[in-house]
Amino acid sequence: MLTRIVTGLALIVLSGLYWLQADAIPQSPMSGSVGADGLPKLLALVLCGLSLIFVVQSILVRQPLAAPGIPEDDQDEDDAAFTRRGHVLAGALLAISIVYSVILPYAGYTVAMGFLLLAVGVFYHRRMSAGIATFAILGAVVFHLIFITLLGVRMPEGIWPNVLAFLHAHTA
Amino acid sequence: MTNLYYIWEGLTSLPILLAAMAGVLWGMCGGALPGISTAIAMSLVLPFTYGMDPSAALVLLGAIYIGSEYGGSIPAILIRTPASGSSAATVVDGYAMQRQGRGGEALGLSLVGGTIGGFVGLLLLSLLTQQLSKVALWFTPPAYFALGILGISVIASLSERNVIRGLIAGVLGLMVATIGTDPVSGVMRFTFGYPELMGGVPVIIVMMGVFAVTELMIQARERDYSEDVTERSTRLKLPSLKKLWSLRVPQIIAIVFGTIEGLTPGGGGSIAAFMSYNEAKRWSKEPEKFGKGSEEGVIAPETANNVVALTALIPTLSFGIPGTATAAILLAALLIHGLHPGPNLFTSHPEVVYQLFSGLFLANLGMFVFGLIILSPIIWLVNRPRAYLRAGIFGLIFSGIYSVNGSEFDLYLVMAIGVVGYLLRSLRFPFLPFVLAVVLGYMIEANYRRSLLITNGDHIVFLQNPISVCLLALSALFIVLPLYRQFRQRRRSSQAAHPQQP
Structure with missing residues (x-):
C-alpha cells in the first residue's frame, strides 16, 4: 500500500x-x-x-x-524480476548499454558492437569463454555486413580513419 | 472486361511477380528486425523504384507493407519486441504463448490470421476503393481528436482491474508526445535545450524503449536461473481448419475493425489491432485467458493488422489521404511516377491500379509461402543459448535505433524510455496505454487545436460533430463500464467478507 x-x-x-x-x-x-x-x-x-x-x-x-473469485490486485508473473537483485542486474545491463553508447563515436560501430556482444554475452554466461569471444567477433562482422554493407546505414567510423591516415602519413 | 485483362496481365507479369516476392521477403525480414520499421523498410527501397515500371514499383512497396505487417509479429511473439506499433498488441498473448513453449503455434496463428486478413483486405480494397472512400471525407478535426481519445480509452479499459492506472499511463504517454515543436505555432516545448528533441520523441524509440529495452532489463534476472535446456516448439504449427473455425469470432471482429480503421485516415494498424484485441476479449467465452497465452489474443490483432495494410490504401488511392505513415510512402511513390490519386486514377491509369491489386494478391500468397519457409529458422534461433541470443538482440536494438536517425542521442533516449518502461512495469502500470498515447499524441493535439481554432476556443465544437459525439460517448463508455464493474466487484467481495448481521 x-x-x-x-x-x-x-x-x-x-x-x-x-x-x-x-x-x-x-x-x-x-x-x-x-x-x-x-x-x-x-x-x-x-x-x-x-x-x-x-x-x-x-x-x-x-x-x-x-x-x-476476486484475484489479488495486479499480481503478475513479472514480480520475481522486481526484487532488489533484479534491479541491480537490470542496472548492470543498462550500464553496459551506456558504455556502448559512450565508446561508439570513438571506437566505431564494428568495434563497439564487438564490445556490446562480448559484454552482454559474458553478463549472461557469467564468465568469459572462447565461444563468447568468437561469437562477439563474428557477430560484429555480421552486424557490419548487414547494416553498413547491405543496408548502407552510415554508422560511426570512430578514430580509425584518422589513425590510418596518421600511420599512412608517417610510413609514406 | 478490360479491368479483368489488367488483373490477368498483373498476375502473369514477371516484373510484378518478382516485385511482389522481393517486396514481401524484404518486408518480412525488415519487419522482423527490431528498429527497422515498415516505414524504414519501405523508404530504404524507395530510391530504387525511380527507374521501375510504376505498377512494379507500387507492387514492390505494397508487398513490403504486407510482409512487414506480418514480419513485425515474429519478434513480438519470440522476443517480446514489436517492430511496429501494429504488432504491439500481439506481444501480450503471443509472447505468453512463447513462454509456455507454444511459440510455433502462435506464429502459425499469426501467419494464417495475417494471410486471411490480407486476402479479405485485398477483396475490400478492390471492391470499396471507389465506392466507400466517402467515409474518409466525413472526418473533420473534432472527429480525429475523438478517434484518438477513443483509441486510448480502449487500451486503458483493457486492464479492467486497473482503469485508473491505465488512464495515468495514457496521460503520461500524451505528455511524452507533447515534447518537441507545437503542431500549430511551432513553439518549442519540453526540449530542455536539446535540438534533437525538436521533432519530438520518435514513436519507434518509444516502442523500442518500452518493449525491448525494458524487457531486456527485466530479463536480466534470468542470469541467475539455470538455462532451460528443453527445446521449445521448434516447428511452425499451423492451426487446423477446425481450430480456425473455432477462432472465427475474433477474426470477424478483426476484419470489421481493420476495415473501419483502414478507411479512417490516421487510424492505422495500431488502433485496429488493439481494438480488435479488446473486442475479441470482450466477446470471448474465455476472457480470463487473455494476457496468459490466448489464441484469440494472437489471431485478432494479426488479422486486423493485415486487413489495415490493404484497406489503408483505399483513402490513399481514392483521395490521396494516406491512412498510415507507410501509406504515405506509397503515395509518394505514386507522385514520383506522375500518378495523381483520386477518381481520375481509375480512368487515366486503370492498368496501374488493377496490376497493383494483382501484385498484392501475389504478395499475400508469397507471405504465406515465405512464412512457412523462414519461420522455422527463426524459431530455431530463439532456442539458442541465452547469452548469444540476448547479446544478438542487444546488437539489433542498438543498431536499429541508430539507423533511424543516425544519432547517438537516440541511443540515450531509448535507454531513458526503457527506464521509464521499467518503472511502469515494476509499479504495475499497464504500458500499452502509454505507448498508444505516444503514437496518437500528435494526432490528438493537432486536431484538438485545429478544432478549437474553428470556434475560437469553445469546446462545444466536439459536441457539434456527430462522429465526434459518437466516438467520445464510446470512449466514456469504455472507461465508465470497467470502473462500474470494479466498483460492483469490490462491493460484492466486501459484502462476502463482512456479511450483514440479521
Whole structure:
C-alpha cells in the first residue's frame, strides 16, 4: 500500500512540475486561443486528478480483497524480476548499454558492437569463454555486413580513419 | 472486361511477380528486425523504384507493407519486441504463448490470421476503393481528436482491474508526445535545450524503449536461473481448419475493425489491432485467458493488422489521404511516377491500379509461402543459448535505433524510455496505454487545436460533430463500464467478507 501511495504522490509532484514547465512555454501570436501550453496544462490537471484518485483508492483499499473469485490486485508473473537483485542486474545491463553508447563515436560501430556482444554475452554466461569471444567477433562482422554493407546505414567510423591516415602519413 | 485483362496481365507479369516476392521477403525480414520499421523498410527501397515500371514499383512497396505487417509479429511473439506499433498488441498473448513453449503455434496463428486478413483486405480494397472512400471525407478535426481519445480509452479499459492506472499511463504517454515543436505555432516545448528533441520523441524509440529495452532489463534476472535446456516448439504449427473455425469470432471482429480503421485516415494498424484485441476479449467465452497465452489474443490483432495494410490504401488511392505513415510512402511513390490519386486514377491509369491489386494478391500468397519457409529458422534461433541470443538482440536494438536517425542521442533516449518502461512495469502500470498515447499524441493535439481554432476556443465544437459525439460517448463508455464493474466487484467481495448481521 505504501508503494502505491508514494507512487501516487510522486505522480502529483510530476504533474506539478509539468504544469510549471508548461507555464514557461513562450506564447506565440500564432498559437490560437488555446496556446502551445493548452493541452500540456490540461494533461497536468488530469494527471493530478487521476493521481489523487489513485492515492485515495490506495488508502481506502487497505488490503487486497481476498473474497473468492476476486484475484489479488495486479499480481503478475513479472514480480520475481522486481526484487532488489533484479534491479541491480537490470542496472548492470543498462550500464553496459551506456558504455556502448559512450565508446561508439570513438571506437566505431564494428568495434563497439564487438564490445556490446562480448559484454552482454559474458553478463549472461557469467564468465568469459572462447565461444563468447568468437561469437562477439563474428557477430560484429555480421552486424557490419548487414547494416553498413547491405543496408548502407552510415554508422560511426570512430578514430580509425584518422589513425590510418596518421600511420599512412608517417610510413609514406 | 478490360479491368479483368489488367488483373490477368498483373498476375502473369514477371516484373510484378518478382516485385511482389522481393517486396514481401524484404518486408518480412525488415519487419522482423527490431528498429527497422515498415516505414524504414519501405523508404530504404524507395530510391530504387525511380527507374521501375510504376505498377512494379507500387507492387514492390505494397508487398513490403504486407510482409512487414506480418514480419513485425515474429519478434513480438519470440522476443517480446514489436517492430511496429501494429504488432504491439500481439506481444501480450503471443509472447505468453512463447513462454509456455507454444511459440510455433502462435506464429502459425499469426501467419494464417495475417494471410486471411490480407486476402479479405485485398477483396475490400478492390471492391470499396471507389465506392466507400466517402467515409474518409466525413472526418473533420473534432472527429480525429475523438478517434484518438477513443483509441486510448480502449487500451486503458483493457486492464479492467486497473482503469485508473491505465488512464495515468495514457496521460503520461500524451505528455511524452507533447515534447518537441507545437503542431500549430511551432513553439518549442519540453526540449530542455536539446535540438534533437525538436521533432519530438520518435514513436519507434518509444516502442523500442518500452518493449525491448525494458524487457531486456527485466530479463536480466534470468542470469541467475539455470538455462532451460528443453527445446521449445521448434516447428511452425499451423492451426487446423477446425481450430480456425473455432477462432472465427475474433477474426470477424478483426476484419470489421481493420476495415473501419483502414478507411479512417490516421487510424492505422495500431488502433485496429488493439481494438480488435479488446473486442475479441470482450466477446470471448474465455476472457480470463487473455494476457496468459490466448489464441484469440494472437489471431485478432494479426488479422486486423493485415486487413489495415490493404484497406489503408483505399483513402490513399481514392483521395490521396494516406491512412498510415507507410501509406504515405506509397503515395509518394505514386507522385514520383506522375500518378495523381483520386477518381481520375481509375480512368487515366486503370492498368496501374488493377496490376497493383494483382501484385498484392501475389504478395499475400508469397507471405504465406515465405512464412512457412523462414519461420522455422527463426524459431530455431530463439532456442539458442541465452547469452548469444540476448547479446544478438542487444546488437539489433542498438543498431536499429541508430539507423533511424543516425544519432547517438537516440541511443540515450531509448535507454531513458526503457527506464521509464521499467518503472511502469515494476509499479504495475499497464504500458500499452502509454505507448498508444505516444503514437496518437500528435494526432490528438493537432486536431484538438485545429478544432478549437474553428470556434475560437469553445469546446462545444466536439459536441457539434456527430462522429465526434459518437466516438467520445464510446470512449466514456469504455472507461465508465470497467470502473462500474470494479466498483460492483469490490462491493460484492466486501459484502462476502463482512456479511450483514440479521
